Amino acid sequence: MAIIYQPSKKQISWIKSGLFVAALIPLARLVWLGVNDDLTANPIEFVERSLGTWTLVILMITLSMTPIKLLTGMVWQIQLRRMMGLFMFFYVCLHFLTYIWLDQSFYWMAIVKDIAKHPYVLVGFSAFILSIPLVITSNNAMVRRLRERWKQLHQLVYLIAILGVVHFWWLVKKDIREPLAYALVLAVLLGIRLYYKKSSDTSMAPVSKVAA
Amino acid sequence: MVSIEGEVKKPKQLSIEDVFKIAPLEERIYRMRCVEGWSMVIPWVGLPLAQLIKFAEPTANAKYVEFISIADKKTMPGVNIPVLDWPYVEGLRLDEAMNPLAIMAVGLYGEVLPNQNGAPMRLVVPWKYGFKGAKSIVTIRFTEKMPQTAWMKAASSEYGFYANVNPTVDHPRWTQSTERRIGGGLFSPRIKTQMFNGYAEQVAQLYTGMDLRKNF
Numbered sequence: 001m002a003i004i005y006q007p008s009k010k011q012i013s014w015i016k017s018g019l020f021v022a023a024l025i026p027l028a029r030l031v032w033l034g035v036n037d038d039l040t041a042n043p044i045e046f047v048e049r050s051l052g053t054w055t056l057v058i059l060m061i062t063l064s065m066t067p068i069k070l071l072t073g074m075v076w077q078i079q080l081r082r083m084m085g086l087f088m089f090f091y092v093c094l095h096f097l098t099y100i101w102l103d104q105s106f107y108w109m110a111i112v113k114d115i116a117k118h119p120y121v122l123v124g125f126s127a128f129i130l131s132i133p134l135v136i137t138s139n140n141a142m143v144r145r146l147r148e149r150w151k152q153l154h155q156l157v158y159l160i161a162i163l164g165v166v167h168f169w170w171l172v173k174k175d176i177r178e179p180l181a182y183a184l185v186l187a188v189l190l191g192i193r194l195y196y197k198k199s200s201d202t203s204m205a206p207v208s209k210v211a212a
Numbered sequence: 213m214v215s216i217e218g219e220v221k222k223p224k225q226l227s228i229e230d231v232f233k234i235a236p237l238e239e240r241i242y243r244m245r246c247v248e249g250w251s252m253v254i255p256w257v258g259l260p261l262a263q264l265i266k267f268a269e270p271t272a273n274a275k276y277v278e279f280i281s282i283a284d285k286k287t288m289p290g291v292n293i294p295v296l297d298w299p300y301v302e303g304l305r306l307d308e309a310m311n312p313l314a315i316m317a318v319g320l321y322g323e324v325l326p327n328q329n330g331a332p333m334r335l336v337v338p339w340k341y342g343f344k345g346a347k348s349i350v351t352i353r354f355t356e357k358m359p360q361t362a363w364m365k366a367a368s369s370e371y372g373f374y375a376n377v378n379p380t381v382d383h384p385r386w387t388q389s390t391e392r393r394i395g396g397g398l399f400s401p402r403i404k405t406q407m408f409n410g411y412a413e414q415v416a417q418l419y420t421g422m423d424l425r426k427n428f
Contacts, residue, residue, distance in 0.1 A: 034398070039398070041394050041395075042250055042392065042394055043397065043398050044392060044398060045250070045392070047398070102398060102399065103392075103402075104402070105401040105402065107401075107402075110390070110402075113387075114387060117382070117387070118382075118385060118386055118387065119385065120385055120386070121386075170385055171385070171386075173247075173248060174295050174296065174366055174367065175293075175295045177293075
């Protein structure tokens with residue numbers, strides 16, 4: 001397949017810097033709205049949901065790097081993936097901090113009960129916890145050290161994404177249009193991977209026969 | 213125009229001006245507790261629902277009151293989306309509706325009710341979750357059988373007919389034991405939700421002998 005766009009090393013570092021700044025805009029916006037006392041009538045819920053939404057958006061962007069490679073043959077954008085993954089974690093940390101601090105006022109008994117008793121909180125919390133090992137093993141040294149196991153470990157991101165979307169789905173009262181949009185995007189992103197995996201498996205089959 | 217129908221001596225059509233004549237308007241400052249965990253103190257202007265019901269003259273068969281909201285696709289684009297089975301329908305048992313705390317509101321903060329808050333008139337039942345307060349009512353129907361409300365039709369395991377504020381009975385997906393009071397700002401802690409939203413003294417007797425876990 002034809003490579004659509006191939007930036008130079010310098011251009012990639014510019015794109016990366018631009019993306020870094022762009023990824024901070026959702027946070028800057030919340031700070032701006034907060035300073036101007038414009039966080040709606042229910043500011044805590046607004047901040048909590050906004051941070052949750054951006055966690056999902058950035059996670060979807062992170063997960064789109066490989067499908068872009070599969071569809072276009074471009075590989076340079078894979079270099080942006082780790083940074084986006086870390087931004088996802090940055091936003092989920094802020095989301096979780098908002099939950100335990102502003103929403104629950106560090107009232108630990110209530111937090112434990114909330115997580116244990118309410119499925120939507122539990123799946124969201126699980127997704128957060130599962131993302132911690134991915135962050136810890138995100139540096140080059142760990143990639144080298146873990147080799148094949150690194151790949152296996154980081155496939156956890158698929159589960160994290162599914163749990164994240166379910167977390168959103170179970171939280172809405174009845175109007176599921178927004179979580180449905182994330183579910184569809186995720187289905188497409190995972191579907192493209194499955195499709196290419198399947199077609200590469202079948203095209204590999206005769207080769208392995210010969211080898212056998 | 214509001215249509216009064218069903219188990220009544222004679223069906224009636226009321227304009228909002230007719231409603232104003234039924235009883236003098238009064239201001240009522242009530243807590244409002246949303247099923248999704250926020251609450252707010254709101255000064256309503258309205259008339260006791262009991263006065264409106266007396267005016268409607270229900271027959272002895274009337275056991276429930278059904279409130280149907282307007283669902284005008286032109287002015288309310290939201291009803292084009294089948295989130296609920298429109299129009300919005302709510303209901304009360306007749307004795308609940310006759311309780312002095314229940315009002316038909318026509319104003320808010322001393323002003324005429326804005327469209328988004330349910331003009332020209334809406335129900336306010338302060339001991340129940342906010343969704344019981346049907347907005348922009350166009351039909352009041354008296355029935356013998358319990359009406360099927362819009363939320364019961366949408367998710368009967370999550371939203372019951374009674375929907376009394378009850379901190380001991382959680383929504384299947386989230387807690388009802390605490391609430392966030394609107395107006396407190398970013399750093400205000402949650403407050404404890406009270407039984408019947410703090411109106412137990414006035415309304416608890418309506419539910420004596422009932423299992424409120426089943427009749428949520």
